[in-house]
Each structure stands twice: as structure tokens, then as C-alpha cells.
Amino acid sequence: MMNNSSIQGRRKIEMKKITKKNNLQVTFSKRRSGLFKKASELCTLCGVDAAIVVFSPAGKVFSFGHPHVESTIDRFLSRSPSVHNVNASYNVVEAHRDANIRELNAHLGQLVDILEIEKRKGQALDEVRKAGRRQWWWQAPIDELGLSELQLLRNALQELKRSVEKQADLLQAAVESSNCWQFLAPNGVGTSGSGSEGNEMHTSSGITPLQKFDQNLYLVF
Amino acid sequence: MMNNSSIQGRRKIEMKKITKKNNLQVTFSKRRSGLFKKASELCTLCGVDAAIVVFSPAGKVFSFGHPHVESTIDRFLSRSPSVHNVNASYNVVEAHRDANIRELNAHLGQLVDILEIEKRKGQALDEVRKAGRRQWWWQAPIDELGLSELQLLRNALQELKRSVEKQADLLQAAVESSNCWQFLAPNGVGTSGSGSEGNEMHTSSGITPLQKFDQNLYLVF
DNA sequence: TAGTCTATCCTTAGCAC
DNA sequence: AGTGCTAAGGATAGACT
Numbered sequence: 001m002m003n004n005s006s007i008q009g010r011r012k013i014e015m016k017k018i019t020k021k022n023n024l025q026v027t028f029s030k031r032r033s034g035l036f037k038k039a040s041e042l043c044t045l046c047g048v049d050a051a052i053v054v055f056s057p058a059g060k061v062f063s064f065g066h067p068h069v070e071s072t073i074d075r076f077l078s079r080s081p082s083v084h085n086v087n088a089s090y091n092v093v094e095a096h097r098d099a100n101i102r103e104l105n106a107h108l109g110q111l112v113d114i115l116e117i118e119k120r121k122g123q124a125l126d127e128v129r130k131a132g133r134r135q136w137w138w139q140a141p142i143d144e145l146g147l148s149e150l151q152l153l154r155n156a157l158q159e160l161k162r163s164v165e166k167q168a169d170l171l172q173a174a175v176e177s178s179n180c181w182q183f184l185a186p187n188g189v190g191t192s193g194s195g196s197e198g199n200e201m202h203t204s205s206g207i208t209p210l211q212k213f214d215q216n217l218y219l220v221f
Numbered sequence: 222m223m224n225n226s227s228i229q230g231r232r233k234i235e236m237k238k239i240t241k242k243n244n245l246q247v248t249f250s251k252r253r254s255g256l257f258k259k260a261s262e263l264c265t266l267c268g269v270d271a272a273i274v275v276f277s278p279a280g281k282v283f284s285f286g287h288p289h290v291e292s293t294i295d296r297f298l299s300r301s302p303s304v305h306n307v308n309a310s311y312n313v314v315e316a317h318r319d320a321n322i323r324e325l326n327a328h329l330g331q332l333v334d335i336l337e338i339e340k341r342k343g344q345a346l347d348e349v350r351k352a353g354r355r356q357w358w359w360q361a362p363i364d365e366l367g368l369s370e371l372q373l374l375r376n377a378l379q380e381l382k383r384s385v386e387k388q389a390d391l392l393q394a395a396v397e398s399s400n401c402w403q404f405l406a407p408n409g410v411g412t413s414g415s416g417s418e419g420n421e422m423h424t425s426s427g428i429t430p431l432q433k434f435d436q437n438l439y440l441v442f
Numbered sequence: 443t444a445g446t447c448t449a450t451c452c453t454t455a456g457c458a459c
Numbered sequence: 460a461g462t463g464c465t466a467a468g469g470a471t472a473g474a475c476t
Contacts, residue, residue: 007466008456008457008465008467009454009456009466010453010469012455012468013266013454013455024267025460027266028266028269029460030453030454031263034259035259038252038255038259039275041252044236045237045238045245045248045249045252048275048276048277048278052260052272052274053272053273054260054263054271055270056269072274072276073297073298075276076284077294228450228473229449230471230473231449231471231472231473232449232471232472232473233452244472247444247472247473248471252470252471255470259453
């Protein structure tokens with residue numbers, strides 16, 4: 001029954017791992033459905049192929065695919081339509097592994113994205129943004145950066161540092177200095193179960209996942 | 222200019238393939254971003270791994286992965302009935318690699334969290350000044366930095382950028398007077414990354430040159 | 443090609459079953 | 460684990476820059 005609790009509707013939640021195991025499960029289930037639905041719509045509206053693989057907190061596998069999970073993934077791995085040879089597929093997987101650096105670099109790009117968004121949210125300076133939009137050459141895959149470019153980056157950072165200090169001095173002279181970077185490392189753990197879903201989606205149970213986010217980094221200014 | 226067309230807001234659309242090629246492109250781009258963001262949030266909130274592969278109408282490949290596309294897909298394939306016949310050593314190496322990536326990702330995630338906290342504190346200036354007075358670890362020969370360090374560096378740079386912009390805001394007038402930084406991309410091509418959490422997302426063309434995942438990052442003050 | 447703006451339309455957090 | 464409910468939070472179609 002409806003408890004007389006006032007607030008009923010949706011509430012904003014922090015974008016961090018949900019602690020309440022129960023809520024986590026519900027949220028995972030709902031959002032997974034939503035994700036698959038979104039993917040489905042994207043495929044329908046744009047007539048494209050896509051595949052999604054998600055491991056539940058419990059380690060189960062949920063997947064979505066249009067027209068099929070396997071075919072799409074295979075196409076991704078081999079960059080060519082329909083390759084039904086398992087071994088061939090395997091080799092391609094191996095090959096793709098070499099793209100690690102590139103992938104990780106892209107990963108970083110996402111982080112930068114978030115920061116960018118936060119910056120705006122906090123209060124962006126439109127003038128500055130519009131003033132100059134430049135691509136960071138060093139965002140290219142790291143393995144593609146030459147030493148000279150890396151050194152350029154280094155010099156740029158040093159210059160940046162100097163510039164920042166200079167400007168800071170212009171503003172106010174009294175600011176106590178202390179630690180800048182500090183890294184510590186406590187510990188964290190895993191979670192719970194999962195379920196299944198619609199269209200071209202299927203679930204398959206797996207072995208226990210090894211979820212260990214045992215790295216906690218603290219950046220103390 | 223605002224055409225006198227009354228309706229401004231979102232309108233419902235039929236769930237069928239969009240005909241207007243132009244709209245289709247825009248929709249694909251937007252929804253793809255949204256999809257990746259959703260996936261990212263799912264990963265963050267529930268602490269799970271996921272991977273998405275999408276082929277654009279043009280045939281380009283867009284992918285998202287947490288902690289990594291390849292690792293997640295491999296993990297999916299390795300426990301998939303059709304590909305379970307991979308040798309043992311492979312799995313071991315794979316596991317190890319995944320662990321590393323996971324760990325790396327955890328680091329990055331933490332950094333994002335910290336930066337978020339910093340944002341709330343709203344003490345950019347202090348941070349910058351303090352940072353400037355310390356020995357910057359990344360000032361070591363750039364070529365000696367590992368991927369992790371480079372990533373930290375990158376985040377730090379973003380942080381600095383934000384800080385500086387805030388400062389610039391305070392100083393008001395002097396903002397646009399001096400463009401200290403302008404990193405130009407070697408190639409004029411540019412795609413703005415869609416916002417997402419600490420995950421990896423990358424774009425690669427199937428055949429055409431390379432429309433890498435890049436963003437509009439700029440440091441101007 | 444991507445980002446901006448606005449008015450909707452859609453998703454989903456918290457509960458209860 | 461998945462479903463229904465309600466209202467608030469988000470995503471986004473369309474037009475434009």
C-alpha cells in the first residue's frame with residue numbers, strides 16, 4: 001500500500017555505484033531494459049546494426065543484437081560481413097588486442113568529455129569556448145604519437161604551469177600551498193544478480209565474475 | 222533565425238526508419254551518444270561491464286566498452302557456446318589483461334570523482350596555485366611516463382583548463398587578450414565526443430581513412 | 443558535422459507486490 | 460527477478476548556427 005510518504009516521483013541520484021544492493025538490482029534491471037530498448041529504436045529508426053553485451057552484477061550475460069549479436073560482433077571484429085569461422089574470428093580477436101593503447105586512449109577521451117561537461121555545468125565561459133576550438137593532437141592514439149610530439153606536450157604543460165602561476169599571482173597573493181597529488185589505496189567489492197530481456201536479446205549464465213575495483217585513488221590538492 | 226513555425230519542442234516520431242537522410246544522420250548521432258551515455262551510467266551505477274558496437278548508416282563503426290570493448294566482447298565470446306573452445310592459456314592472459322584494464326579504469330574513475338568533488342568546492346584558484354608550487358611528477362621525461370601517468374596528466378590538464386577559465390572569469394577583461402595555447406590537430410577532421418563516464422568509446426572507419434574519436438578540447442585563456 | 447535552444451515525450455527512482 | 464504507479468529528471472526532434 002501507498003505509504004503516506006510524500007515524495008513519489010523520480011529523484012535524482014548520484015552517478016556513482018549504488019550501494020544498496022537491492023536498489024542496485026532493480027536499477028540494473030530497469031536500466032538494462034531501457035538500454036536495450038534505446039538500442040532497438042536506434043536500429044529501427046536508422047536501419048543500422050548494433051550489438052550490446054552486458055554482464056550483470058551477478059556475472060550473467062545479457063545481450064542485444066540487430067540483426068544478431070554474433071553476426072554484429074563478428075562484423076566488428078573482422079570488419080567484414082558474416083564470418084562464420086570460429087577460428088578465424090578468434091584470430092581477429094587476437095589481432096584486435098593490439099589496439100589496446102588506442103582503445104584506452106579513447107577511454108580517456110570519455111573522461112575528458114565528462115570533465116568538459118562538468119565544467120560547463122559549473123559555469124562555462126562561452127566566450128572562451130567559442131573563441132577557440134582546437135583539437136588536441138595528442139588525443140590521437142598514443143601509439144601514434146611521436147617522441148617529438150610527446151615532448152611538445154611536455155613543454156606545453158610546463159608553459160601552462162608557468163602561465164597559471166602567473167595569473168594566479170595577479171589575482172591574489174595569499175594562498176597557502178600544500179600537497180597537490182597524493183595517492184592512497186583502500187578497497188571495495190562486488191555485487192548481486194540479474195535477469196533476461198526481449199527482442200534479439202538473450203541471456204546466458206556464466207562463471208563467477210571477478211569484479212575487483214580494489215583501486216581507490218585520491219587526488220588531494 | 223526562429224522561423225515563425227510555432228511548434229518548438231520535441232515531437233513524437235514514428236518508430237520506423239527515418240526517410241529524410243539528413244534527419245537520419247542527426248538522429249543517429251544523437252541517439253548513439255545517448256545510448257552510449259546510458260550504457261556508461263549503467264556501468265557506473267551498477268559496477269558492471271558492458272560493450273556496444275554500432276555500425277553507422279555509412280558503415281563506420283562506433284563502439285563503447287567498459288572497461289574495454291575488446292575485453293568485454295572477448296569475455297562474452299569466451300563463455301559463449303560457439304567459441305568456448307579457446308585454449309586455456311588464452312584465458313589466463315586474457316584474465317590478466319582484463320584485470321589490468323579494470324584496475325586502470327578504476328584509477329580513472331576515481332580521478333573523475335575527485336575532480337567532481339573539486340568542482341563543488343569551487344576553489345580552482347587555490348588548486349592551481351598549489352599545484353604550481355609543487356614538483357610535478359609528470360615533468361619527468363615524457364617518454365618515461367606510462368599510460369597511466371599520461372592519463373593522469375591528461376585529466377590534470379583538463380582540471381587546469383577549468384581552473385584557469387574560472388580564474389579568467391574573475392579577471393574578466395583579460396580573458397581573451399592572450400591565447401597562450403592552441404593545440405592544433407594534424408588533421409582537420411573533428412568529431413565531438415559524446416559525453417560519457419569513465420568508459421571507452423571509439424570510432425573507427427571500416428574502410429575510409431580514419432575518423433577517430435576526438436573532441437573539441439581547447440585551452441584558451 | 444557538431445553544438446545550441448526549447449518544448450515536449452520518455453525514462454526511471456523509490457515503493458509496493 | 461520482473462511489474463505497476465507517480466511524478467520528477469532526462470533525452471531529444473526540429474530548426475538554426
